[in-house]
Amino acid sequence: MLINWYPGHMNKARKKIKEVMPAVDVVIEVLDARLPYSSSNPMIESLRGSKPYLKVLSKSDLADPAITKQWQAYFREQRDTDALAITTENRSTAKTIPARIQKMLPNRGQSFIKPIRALIMGIPNVGKSTLINTLVGKKIASVGNEPAVTKAQQKIHISDTFYLIDSPGMTWPGATNHMINYRLAASGAIRDTALEYDDVGLFAVDYLLQRYPELITKRYQLKALPQSAHEVLELLGKKQGYMQNGRPDLKRTGEMLIRELRAGKLGRLSFEEPLLSYRFRD
Ligand SMILES: Nc1nc2c(ncn2[C@@H]2O[C@H](COP(=O)(O)OP(=O)(O)O)[C@@H](O)[C@H]2O)c(=O)[nH]1
Ligand SMILES: [Mg+2]
Known part of the structure; x- marks a missing residue:
């Protein structure tokens, strides 16, 4: 490791x-x-x-x-x-x-x-x-x-x-490993100030898009999901009315998403699964 x-x-x-x-x-x-x-x-x-x-x-x-x-x-x-x-x-x-x-x-x-x-x-x-x-x-x-x-x-x-x-x-x-830090931040283990909410929000949306897309569409009543995490976060910002200078406020949107995710509002989800290869490692 x-x-x-x-x-x-x-x-x-x-x-x-x-x-x-x-x-x-x-x-x-x-x-x-x-x-x-x-x-x-x-x-x-x-x-x-x-x-x-x-x-x-x-x-x-x-x-x-x-x-x-x-x-x-x-x-x-x-x-x-x-x-x-x-x-x-x-x-x-x-x-x-x-x-x-x-x-x-x-x-x-x-x-x-x-x-x-x-x-x-x-x-x-x-x-x-x-x-x-x-x-x-x-x-x-x-x-x-x-x-x-x-x-x-x-x-x-x-x-x-x-x-x-x-x-x-x-x-x-x-750790200084970025993936681990983002997972820790999304789960609430790392303090709010350690990473920016828009970054953690993007990380979370990107992961959800890959692994649990239905959890986003269901929670935020979206008919279709844009392809990129950035577009999803923008869409959520617009939907919530989190606007700043005519643009969706991604920090605020990210904060909302992370708060909901940590509280389990999106549903049950895991950020990592055991790799099969671990089994063969001594
Ligand atoms: N959803 C959920 N939250 C929990 C559970 N166990 C603890 N928590 C919450 O996690 C937070 C941290 O718990 P705490 O026992 O203080 O963690 P510690 O820092 O490791 O001592 C608190 O807000 C708890 O209410 C659980 O089984 N389910
Ligand atoms: Mg304690």
């Missing part, structure tokens, strides 16, 4: 993960079900050693269900790896996480003397706090716009034989 991390941040995050790893038994990585590849941290695989790995596909209510199934199957083929799709619309699956992890770690979690310590990781806004609250059974972590303050490592009691380890400093700023 050729992702160019910003070297300073990357080294810091790697150091932190290495530091924490000896004191945990399993890694839970929360991924955005719409972009499990782009929202993943490629450092974990090499740093986890022999620890099992649970990939949690979060916000699965927003993702294409058939593609989420493919991702689960793909991840489950990997070494000591399990995968699970969760959503706040039905929290029962998320609640099975401790039991699933127990199956992967038969020698721990039988008594409070050797509890299971599960490191929880994931990019900002992917749903970590939401999952923590679901597992604890009450709201202990704040959800949504959290200030980026450094908090101390937390050991969260789920049961006497199962703890979550939530550690700061392991999140990574994203």
Whole structure:
């Protein structure tokens, strides 16, 4: 995987993960079900050693269900790896996480003397706090716009034989790979100011045109779709009456489209699917 991390941040995050790893038994990585590849941290695989790995596909209510199934199957083929799709619309699956992890770690979690310590990781806004609250059974972590303050490592009691380890400093700023950054921006993982809305809007429309054209025509009641993403965005701007100096305001239109896309108003969609070739890669 050729992702160019910003070297300073990357080294810091790697150091932190290495530091924490000896004191945990399993890694839970929360991924955005719409972009499990782009929202993943490629450092974990090499740093986890022999620890099992649970990939949690979060916000699965927003993702294409058939593609989420493919991702689960793909991840489950990997070494000591399990995968699970969760959503706040039905929290029962998320609640099975401790039991699933127990199956992967038969020698721990039988008594409070050797509890299971599960490191929880994931990019900002992917749903970590939401999952923590679901597992604890009450709201202990704040959800949504959290200030980026450094908090101390937390050991969260789920049961006497199962703890979550939530550690700061392991999140990574994203990649310099443009495709990954656009997917992260469209999903809401990258802050609003990082990329221009008209650019992210164009990226999103271009992808929708290729993969889910019917989602645009349906949502915006279009009879026909222009060929280029730029023309589609102009058409949407005109339809919404977002005009500036006689031209459609593409920033405003892009912002509207991204807001709707992030909220799932266009329907369920995934930004990436597992490549068949991954299966044959070691
Ligand atoms: N649609 C949808 N939104 C979710 C789901 N889980 C979390 N969210 C939303 O995603 C945003 C970020 O969640 P949060 O738990 O704070 O993410 P964190 O930054 O990883 O801790 C919040 O607005 C949540 O309400 C889900 O299953 N479905
Ligand atoms: Mg959080």
